Amino acid sequence: MAYPDGLLGADEYVVVHKHPHWKMLVLPVLVLLVVVGGGSYLAALVAGMAWRLPIWIGLGALGAVLIIWCTLAPLVRWRTTHFVVTTHRLMVREGVFTRTGIDIPMSRINSVRFRHGLLDRMLGCGTLVVESASDEPLEFDDIPKVEHVHTLLYREVNDDPHDDFDPHLEEGR
Structure with missing residues (x-):
């Protein structure tokens, strides 16, 4: 998914756009499986009881809260987190x-x-550490293909107009 062009400058282009690595979703998925499995097991246990309907409603409400809090919220957080390198920033x-x-x-x-x-x-991820004019280095965790992103960011930081020079083209002149 490309970063919205309306947020970029006139001569600014996206070099790389990443969401955090999928590993941050492993625990939320496990919580989902445990809540659904545990809730189903408990619902089956109380199926023969006279008070089963209120217990089922309570289990369903508790399960919904846990799934929203521990699975859906991290998924939305992951989806709305963007790490973008452009030609300017x-x-x-x-x-x-x-x-x-x-x-x-x-x-x-x-x-x-x-x-x-x-x-x-x-897993193919890592932490990118960026030192800028600020006091402390900034660390960005769970960047997918961190070595590739590091290389692209380094090239953009050290962009030199003479980098387009190709010595092989100059040899034939």
Whole structure:
């Protein structure tokens, strides 16, 4: 999904647009499975009781609250979190009701690095660390294909008009 063009400058283009890695959805999916499985088991246990209808309503309400709070909310949070590198800036947008964002102009970024442990490497994600003119480096967790994003961001930060020079083309002249 491309980032909305209406939020970009006239000569600004999206280089990369990512949502956080899917690994942040593993726990919410497990909660969904446990709530549905546990609720179904408990509903079957009380099926022969005289008070089964109020118990079923209570189980359904509790299950709905848990699914909304522990599964649906993280899914919406994941979907509305954007990590965008453009030709002019690095943008991060998060949130549903309270939207927060940060923009860092490419000219203000001093260095870019990444780190990922064994599990992150197996899953293809990691943490991107951006040092800019601010006091503390900014860390962005769970970036998919973090090494690729690091390379693209580094190229944009160190964009040099002479980078288009190809020595092989110059040899034939």
